[in-house]
Amino acid sequence: MSPEEANSLAQGVLAGERLALARALTQVENDTPAGRLILSETFPHTGRAHRIGVTGSPGTGKSSLVNLLARHFRQPPAGQAPRRVAVVAVDPSSPFTGGAILGDRIRMRDLTGDPGVFIRSMATRGSLGGLASATAGVVQLFDAAGFDVVLIETVGAGQAEVDIARLAHTTLVVEAPGLGDDIQAIKAGILEIADVLVINKADHPGVDGTERALRSMLEMAHPVRHEMHHHGQIETLHAYAAAPDPNAPLWIPPVLRTIATEGMGMPELMAAIARHKDYLQQSGDWQRRERFRLQAELDTLLQEALVARWRETVSAGVYQQAVDDLLRRKVSPHQAVSQLIGPA
Amino acid sequence: MTEKKIRVLVAKPGLDGHDRGAKVVARALRDAGMEVIYTGLRQTPEMVAEAALQEDVDAVGLSILSGAHMGLVPRVVDLLKANGQGHVRVFVGGIIPDEDVAALLALGVTGVYGPGTLTDVIVEDIRKAVLPA
Numbered sequence: 001m002s003p004e005e006a007n008s009l010a011q012g013v014l015a016g017e018r019l020a021l022a023r024a025l026t027q028v029e030n031d032t033p034a035g036r037l038i039l040s041e042t043f044p045h046t047g048r049a050h051r052i053g054v055t056g057s058p059g060t061g062k063s064s065l066v067n068l069l070a071r072h073f074r075q076p077p078a079g080q081a082p083r084r085v086a087v088v089a090v091d092p093s094s095p096f097t098g099g100a101i102l103g104d105r106i107r108m109r110d111l112t113g114d115p116g117v118f119i120r121s122m123a124t125r126g127s128l129g130g131l132a133s134a135t136a137g138v139v140q141l142f143d144a145a146g147f148d149v150v151l152i153e154t155v156g157a158g159q160a161e162v163d164i165a166r167l168a169h170t171t172l173v174v175e176a177p178g179l180g181d182d183i184q185a186i187k188a189g190i191l192e193i194a195d196v197l198v199i200n201k202a203d204h205p206g207v208d209g210t211e212r213a214l215r216s217m218l219e220m221a222h223p224v225r226h227e228m229h230h231h232g233q234i235e236t237l238h239a240y241a242a243a244p245d246p247n248a249p250l251w252i253p254p255v256l257r258t259i260a261t262e263g264m265g266m267p268e269l270m271a272a273i274a275r276h277k278d279y280l281q282q283s284g285d286w287q288r289r290e291r292f293r294l295q296a297e298l299d300t301l302l303q304e305a306l307v308a309r310w311r312e313t314v315s316a317g318v319y320q321q322a323v324d325d326l327l328r329r330k331v332s333p334h335q336a337v338s339q340l341i342g343p344a
Numbered sequence: 345m346t347e348k349k350i351r352v353l354v355a356k357p358g359l360d361g362h363d364r365g366a367k368v369v370a371r372a373l374r375d376a377g378m379e380v381i382y383t384g385l386r387q388t389p390e391m392v393a394e395a396a397l398q399e400d401v402d403a404v405g406l407s408i409l410s411g412a413h414m415g416l417v418p419r420v421v422d423l424l425k426a427n428g429q430g431h432v433r434v435f436v437g438g439i440i441p442d443e444d445v446a447a448l449l450a451l452g453v454t455g456v457y458g459p460g461t462l463t464d465v466i467v468e469d470i471r472k473a474v475l476p477a
């Protein structure tokens with residue numbers, strides 16, 4: 001695609017044209033030069049959307065809840081303006097064939113025909129951790145296109161999905177009764193990323209036990225919130241921002257019950273999401289999360305760019321020699337780095 | 345740059361409630377490395393066209409067993425064109441009489457497949473129609 005075409009797609013995205021948006025999303029998803037150009041051109045117009053992550057084990061009802069959340073944002077109680085809603089639904093690619101069946105739309109048929117809603121399915125394309133590597137870019141385009149809310153449904157590995165916690169302002173972790181025996185299945189890590197815990201399928205037996213177990217695990221998890229893994233290390237969000245206000249209230253993740261098939265518990269869930277957004281804005285966490293996320297993105301791009309540039313400066317032979325030395329245990333990985341780029 | 349992925353919408357327009365055939369095709373396309381957006385039962389032509397637009401697919405596969413193909417397929421083709429997606433290739437599976445097959449192909453449908461068609465044939469046809477030669 002020519003830069004002129006990419007430019008006109010970017011303008012179309014900013015003007016809210018749906019076909020331009022759909023085509024721009026494809027360029028971003030394929031990480032083409034045009035996609036990068038579109039991301040750069042639309043970036044100044046981003047930062048407004050409320051990004052809400054929906055994660056949790058397979059089949060717990062994430063898509064059904066996303067469908068209901070979108071409907072509630074579209075048809076809010078009297079006195080509130082409807083919000084424009086984008087949905088990004090991620091499903092796994094087959095590691096063997098690279099193909100994928102993206103089935104989350106099945107639960108979102110209520111949303112068709114509404115011009116204030118846009119749903120896009122994505123395959124992970126080999127990336128681990130519940131999102132595709134292009135998901136952040138896709139979300140950014142929806143933000144630029146003027147969607148007030150972006151709902152992001154992850155693959156749902158049921159593991160600590162740090163990527164979604166970093167990308168979203170508000171992360172919902174969806175559990176359901178009777179998933180394995182029982183709560184052992186719920187890893188402590190996934191509780192740490194939850195801003196709101198949802199026990200869906202509350203019509204199923206065992207819901208009391210699930211709630212008790214979740215609440216007691218929640219009490220044990222982390223007095224310190226906002227810790228995130230970054231390149232394998234734990235760093236606190238606060239470290240990157242102005243000193244946090246010690247008087248700011250701490251967010252305690254609420255535990256809510258829903259029955260997505262009947263709409264039960266939705267007003268409460270909507271209220272919890274609104275409260276969390278208020279909390280983020282009043283505590284300064286909105287800005288801190290934004291800063292942390294952009295810094296992580298910058299670091300990733302810097303690493304890729306620096307490595308690529310460095311590789312252009314050394315001969316393949318020197319590099320392969322270092323790998324051979326590692327293999328023969330002549331040097332350690334740390335020593336090899338020192339030899340290649342000089343001591344730190 | 346990631347290698348170009350073929351994206352296909354598999355939809356089941358109309359009122360009949362059997363989506364076994366559609367699922368078999370969806371799995372075959374996935375196994376051939378394609379990304380299949382599966383939308384489930386009872387889709388209207390409007391729903392199919394809207395999903396095709398949002399997902400920016402290369403092809404749409406319609407599975408129709410109800411006999412209503414001559415009502416549904418032309419409507420989908422028209423809506424795709426009206427949305428600026430005239431390039432999207434349309435494939436139809438179902439029990440379709442010969443004279444209707446000719447009529448559908450004349451409308452611009454790329455392939456029509458009866459029961460028992462080997463999925464390999466469908467995969468190959470989609471590849472050929474979608475990928476630049």
Ligand SMILES: Nc1nc2c(ncn2[C@@H]2O[C@H](COP(=O)(O)OP(=O)(O)OP(=O)(O)O)[C@@H](O)[C@H]2O)c(=O)[nH]1
Nearest residue numbers: 058059060061062063064107156200201259260261
């Ligand atoms: N009984 C009951 N069934 C539900 C409820 N919520 C969802 N379901 C059903 O559970 C099944 C899975 O729901 P989905 O919304 O597709 O779950 P998901 O978490 O998105 O699934 P994956 O994306 O495959 O991980 C569907 O058959 C839903 O109808 C609920 O509250 N109660």
Ligand SMILES: [Mg+2]
Nearest residue numbers: 062063104153
């Ligand atoms: Mg789902």
